[in-house]
Amino acid sequence: MLTYRIRSSDAGLTCLQYLRLILPAAPQSYLKQLLRKGKVRADGKPVSPDTPLEAESILTLPQSNRLQELAAAAVPMLVDILHEEDLLLVVDKPSGLAVHRSKGHEDDNLLERVRRRSKALGQEFQIAPVHRLDAETSGPVLFGKGHQAISSLGKMFMAGGIEKSYLALVRGDLPDKGRLETPVPAKGTWKDAATSFHVRRRLGAYLLVELLLESGRTHQIRRQMADRGLPLVGDRRYGGLAVCGFQRLFLHCNRLSFRNPFSGEQIAVESALPPPLSELLDTLG
Structure with missing residues (x-):
């Protein structure tokens, strides 16, 4: 059995959205099929694709070779959200993860995780960080949502704001x-x-x-x-x-x-x- 504890930053996501985050290579039709058959459970109860998840809930998926392979191949996509509004997002970056794509961080970096989260949530706007932290440094990074927001926040950063x-x-x-x-x-x-x-x-x-x-x-x-x-x-x-x-x-x-x-x-x-x-x-x- 695959088990996931829902973090506070992921609370409110629908079950289907969360599954797309943790199993990005899985076809959406396959995930919906698992949900329709009652094979995905939150705190022991079957959930539907649109069921909102609560913080600290335990989500379980059945044991199968296909799910094990999908989970093992998944690049981490979960991010800790510290603050979010329509035009901006603040994410808690862990140590060891670069903000942008760079040598040694081609497939997994903070920007890639945030972009994949947006895609899984059906958000189509551009998203980009306004500043950076060294890969070894942890802490909050501000992102803008959409060209205008990215530009406005970037100008604010350059002005020392x-x-x-x-x-x-x-x-x-x-x-x-x-x-x-x-x-x-x-x-x-x-x-x-x-x-x-x-x-x-x-x-x-x-x-x-x-x-x-x-x-x-x-x-x-x-x-x-x-x-x-x-x-x-x-x-x-x-x-x-x-x-x-x-x-x-x-x-x-x-x-x-x-x-x-x-x-x-x-x-x-x-x-x-x-x-x-x-x-x-x-x-x-």
């Missing part, structure tokens, strides 16, 4: 609050860059630091902290060391805020530390 704060772990010492102003390399030259910070927790020799970007250079936080002699834990590129066997970069975008250019509403989206990061903090202190 999106505020992002990050949580990072370093070994060493810093004052409780401060500002980093060392320049960083960008497009063959050096560019001014500013990042404000405050120490959220002191964990023995380690610090959990919240950093607010005042400019948006590539690798800005990683480079500036390394220049300060405090490379981020797990940042092999800039000299960061592994801690307690923890290998990934400890950098997470925990908050994204902006004024909605379409409604004027101020939007603030928060993203909790992923379990591997929060578990490391528990280990340290």
Whole structure:
């Protein structure tokens, strides 16, 4: 039996929409046939194609060679939705997943997952990210829906209208609050860059630091902290060391805020530390 727990970000999808997400290679006629025959169940009860799914429900499918093959071949398509409106979408990106198609991420990247979700939901508009995060960094990414929305949100980002704060772990010492102003390399030259910070927790020799970007250079936080002699834990590129066997970069975008250019509403989206990061903090202190 194939078993799936419905996440809160997928609640409200119809059963057929959800099946198209988790089994993208399956013909829709085959999925409908399974549903009509009562072989798909939510919390033990047969469901129809149009049945809306509830968070934490358990969806089960029968054991069969065909379903096993379809499930094994499926590229992940589920995404964690933090905020969604008619013209925009904020998705929680996991560590290790690139935002765009790139070397090593040709078939599976955040944009591809979001596009496939839109297709499974029958949405035909163009969708694209307004900004990016490094593949190793986790946290919220803003997408625009449709050409006009993508353009408007992109202009807002270029004008500095999106505020992002990050949580990072370093070994060493810093004052409780401060500002980093060392320049960083960008497009063959050096560019001014500013990042404000405050120490959220002191964990023995380690610090959990919240950093607010005042400019948006590539690798800005990683480079500036390394220049300060405090490379981020797990940042092999800039000299960061592994801690307690923890290998990934400890950098997470925990908050994204902006004024909605379409409604004027101020939007603030928060993203909790992923379990591997929060578990490391528990280990340290």
